[in-house]
Amino acid sequence: MCNIDWTQEDLKYIWHPCSQMKDYEDLKPIVIDHGKGAYLYDINGKEYIDIISSWWCNLLGHANPKINTAVKNQLDNLEHVIFANLSHKPAIELCRELIKIVPKGLCKFNFSDNGSASVECALKMAFQYHYQTGHPEKQRFMCLSEGYHGETIGALSVGSMDLYAKIYKPMLMNAVHTQAPDCYRCPFNKNRDNCSCECFKYAEEDFVKYGKELAAVIVEPLIQGSAGMRIYPPLYLEKLRKLCDEYNVLLIADEIATGFGRTGKMFAFDYTNVSPDIMTVSKGLTGGYMPMAITITTQKIYDAFYADYNEGKAFMHSHTYSGNPLGCSAALAVQKILREENILEKANKMAIYLHDNLQNTLGDYKYVGEIRHLGLINAIELVKNKDTKEAFDSKKRLGYAVYKKALEKGLLLRPLGDVLYFNPPLNIEKQTLDKAVKLCAQAIKEVLN
Numbered sequence: 001m002c003n004i005d006w007t008q009e010d011l012k013y014i015w016h017p018c019s020q021m022k023d024y025e026d027l028k029p030i031v032i033d034h035g036k037g038a039y040l041y042d043i044n045g046k047e048y049i050d051i052i053s054s055w056w057c058n059l060l061g062h063a064n065p066k067i068n069t070a071v072k073n074q075l076d077n078l079e080h081v082i083f084a085n086l087s088h089k090p091a092i093e094l095c096r097e098l099i100k101i102v103p104k105g106l107c108k109f110n111f112s113d114n115g116s117a118s119v120e121c122a123l124k125m126a127f128q129y130h131y132q133t134g135h136p137e138k139q140r141f142m143c144l145s146e147g148y149h150g151e152t153i154g155a156l157s158v159g160s161m162d163l164y165a166k167i168y169k170p171m172l173m174n175a176v177h178t179q180a181p182d183c184y185r186c187p188f189n190k191n192r193d194n195c196s197c198e199c200f201k202y203a204e205e206d207f208v209k210y211g212k213e214l215a216a217v218i219v220e221p222l223i224q225g226s227a228g229m230r231i232y233p234p235l236y237l238e239k240l241r242k243l244c245d246e247y248n249v250l251l252i253a254d255e256i257a258t259g260f261g262r263t264g265k266m267f268a269f270d271y272t273n274v275s276p277d278i279m280t281v282s283k284g285l286t287g288g289y290m291p292m293a294i295t296i297t298t299q300k301i302y303d304a305f306y307a308d309y310n311e312g313k314a315f316m317h318s319h320t321y322s323g324n325p326l327g328c329s330a331a332l333a334v335q336k337i338l339r340e341e342n343i344l345e346k347a348n349k350m351a352i353y354l355h356d357n358l359q360n361t362l363g364d365y366k367y368v369g370e371i372r373h374l375g376l377i378n379a380i381e382l383v384k385n386k387d388t389k390e391a392f393d394s395k396k397r398l399g400y401a402v403y404k405k406a407l408e409k410g411l412l413l414r415p416l417g418d419v420l421y422f423n424p425p426l427n428i429e430k431q432t433l434d435k436a437v438k439l440c441a442q443a444i445k446e447v448l449n
Contacts (some may be wrong), residue, residue, distance in 0.1 A: 006031045006043060009317040027404055035062025036404050038316035038428045040412065048412045051422050051436045055414070056225070060337055063426045067287050070333035074326050075234045083111065083323040090328035097335045098296070101266050103253075103275035108302040110315070111323040115256040115282035116150025118293035119218070121317055122278045123154050125297060126216035126250045132304045132313050135248065138148035138215040138400035141173065142206065142249075149254050158218050161226055176214070179244035180224060181232035184370050185389055186382065197236045203243065211247035216278070218252040221268035222374060228419035229379030231298045231372045234271040241274040248275040250301075256293070260334070261344045261426050264351060264375030277301060285327075287334045290329035338426075345424040351376045354422065354433050361441045367448045370384060376426065382418040382444070392418055398447060405443040411436055413443075420444070 010029045015021065033043045038061055040048045050058065052067045060067065075260035078088060095109045110125075112118045123141060130138035143149070143158040150156070156165045157173035160180075165172065179202040183192035190198060207214070221237055224230040244251045257267040262284065265271060269279070278301070282293035307313040321327075337343060362368045362380060369383035384390045384397060392398050400413030406413045413420050420440065426431070 037061040038432050048410050049436045050412050052414045056107050056423050057283035059284035059287045061301050067333040070329045074329035078325045088325050090325045091323040092260035092330050094328045103269045105275045105298050106296045108297050112293045113291045113321040114320045116152040116155045118280040118295045119149045119155040121295040122252045129301050129304050130215050140213050142176040142217040147229035176210050178203050200239045212248045216252050221253050228416045229421050237272045253279045256282045264348050286330040289330040290327035343426050378422040380420045401447045404442050409439045411439040
């Protein structure tokens with residue numbers, strides 16, 4: 001086995017996600033051997049700081065000993081069981097823990113195995129709810145422009161990123177795409193920290209046109225991830241909640257990327273005084289250990305499906321790995337660590353330190369337009385002109401060039417166009433952040449200078 005070229009074997013067989021495989025002719029796949037904390041180590045022993053938490057899911061570091069132990073212990077007892085009419089203690093205990101922290105009113109948990117699947121579940125749930133409560137005309141969905149909710153057909157339908165969806169448009173549902181907040185380039189010349197969400201007028205106008213036929217609105221609360229970590233004010237969600245109530249439209253919060261402390265609070269909706277009707281969670285749910293997602297909803301929505309079997313009101317939606325015991329055990333360990341080690345309190349202190357460090361290092365750099373942040377999430381937007389906010393020509397792929405340069409230095413970034421971001425494990429150490437900021441700045445300046 002020692003003579004195997006693992007890189008070539010990878011290229012021989014594997015079609016990597018979200019990649020143009022021709023790029024791999026130049027930048028070969030890096031075969032990772034193991035991870036520890038915020039670090040990854042390849043088969044040649046080189047280390048990389050995983051500053052993006054491996055697509056935002058690694059909440060508490062790689063090979064976390066407490067999560068490891070929980071999964072190993074569960075493996076000796078039960079690896080999986082059909083979740084229809086059967087249950088198990090880890091799933092029940094997990095719901096008992098989550099109900100303590102989810103937004104008020106959410107109380108019923110429907111398990112699936114990935115984020116896109118939980119979004120599909122939420123859409124179907126909303127559609128069927130209205131059908132069974134006397135409003136079959138409510139069949140459409142509204143989403144925000146530049147939104148992203150996954151890559152299955154339903155999830156793509158309520159996304160607005162042409163990068164993922166454009167070619168599939170003949171297959172997609174006819175959703176309403178309302179103009180999202182863009183606080184960095186606000187058309188009203190306002191500031192996200194003290195505005196009145198003047199941009200909400202677009203949602204109001206679309207509700208007037210389509211409100212009667214809308215089943216639900218789905219949003220990424222406070223941060224539009226794939227759009228370049230666009231951050232907008234909590235007031236927008238409060239206004240949206242009120243508008244949904246006026247038109248009998250359900251509000252779906254996609255907290256897959258923002259949940260479990262990523263924004264500085266347990267959930268992004270915790271920055272508001274309102275709750276969604278349906279919430280999807282995944283990624284940090286299991287600390288990035290196991291594929292698991294949950295669609296969480298209210299008693300009112302649950303009751304609309306509760307009837308004698310022959311009435312045909314059951315939610316006939318399932319996943320083979322729903323409620324997987326290994327995933328539930330990992331998620332229980334995550335909850336215990338968050339609670340017992342005061343992770344959010346420590347992460348919020350580190351968040352101030354990280355943003356100050358990035359601002360001091362790159363804030364005045366002529367090609368950095370904005371360093372926006374919420375919790376430990378920081379997004380560095382590269383621009384051609386700092387004063388006019390003019391973007392670089394996307395064909396130059398400067399973000400990708402910085403990504404390659406950073407890899408050479410031992411830093412794993414994953415650019416969103418020309419937006420580079422930090423979204424590290426919540427328990428990352430200060431010295432690791434210092435090193436990551438230094439390497440990021442070096443990579444940016446070596447490429448752009």
